[in-house]
Amino acid sequence: MLTFDRVSSSYEDSQVLFDLELEVESGTVTTLLGKNGMGKTTTIRTLFGITDKITGDIVLNGTRINGFAPHKIANMGVALVPEGRQVFPTLTVVENLVATARAKTAKERKLEMDKIYALFPRLAERKTSFANLLSGGEQQMLAIGRALMTKPKFLILDEATEGLAPVVRREIWMALQALKAEDLTILVIDKSLKPLCKLGDRHNILQKGALAWSGDSAELADPNSKARRCLSL
Known part of the structure; x- marks a missing residue:
């Protein structure tokens, strides 16, 4: 690779x-x-x-x-989860994920987000919360999820x-x-x-x-x- x-x-x-x-x-x-x-x-x-x-x-x-x-x-x-997380603080969990989505349709984006919620159930619980209100750990989960929304190799x-x-x-x-x-x-x-x-x-x-x-x-x-x-x- x-x-x-x-x-x-x-x-x-x-x-x-x-x-x-x-x-x-x-x-x-x-x-x-x-x-x-x-x-x-x-x-x-x-x-x-x-x-x-x-x-x-x-x-x-x-x-x-x-x-x-x-x-x-x-x-x-190639997708990067940077040091310090660097999520979009004034966007919700869902909006952070949609912002980097490579999927073209709403149905495809939902399927990708469902995979991330299965990987990190906490994000499913906080999906309408603004990123700056998440804990450090939740922000890191969101940063990983945001990277995965690009469907990386x-x-x-x-x-x-x-x-x-x-x-x-x-x-x-x-x-x-x-x-x-x-x-x-x-x-x-x-x-x-x-x-x-x-x-x-x-x-x-x-x-x-x-x-x-x-x-x-x-x-x-x-x-x-x-x-x-x-x-x-």
Whole structure:
């Protein structure tokens, strides 16, 4: 689905990514790990072409997308749940979902929304509430639902459960497991290793804008592994 081949990028004159190598296989869940400031969010921004001086090759589903506008990349089936949720605060739950719907008819939109309400029953209960009146967890559910309304082939979540209550985190991890069972390709940035080990097929750790380690869940779960040493640095 996605390949970064020796990708570097900057913010003006400050380089953040350095010859990054990254692969996301179709139908799998891939994670991106590392301490704050190591380039995780910049990787996502680079994918969408909104950083500077991008070099190397970014290939999405067989197409080199360097230089593509963000909306064109989104139209290729990529949906982002951004850090901080960024829902439309003065729109209701229903209006937030309709705003990003790819379905053309009201009947199709209803079917898509019903799937999201089944995934997140809380949203069904709050469908007429304005987004700014939802809890942080409900807003994150809405942000995921809004992304799913675009019928993506590739879902990206930046800080999927950061700052959320444990019960809400569990609901989101369960929803992602359900989406994985549907063979949706998912890239997740998060810091919760235990649920990521259960969910993820392949894990990647960034250090100072480069790939420091890549491996499977068994290696990531091992407290004596290179992966854990990389995360502690």
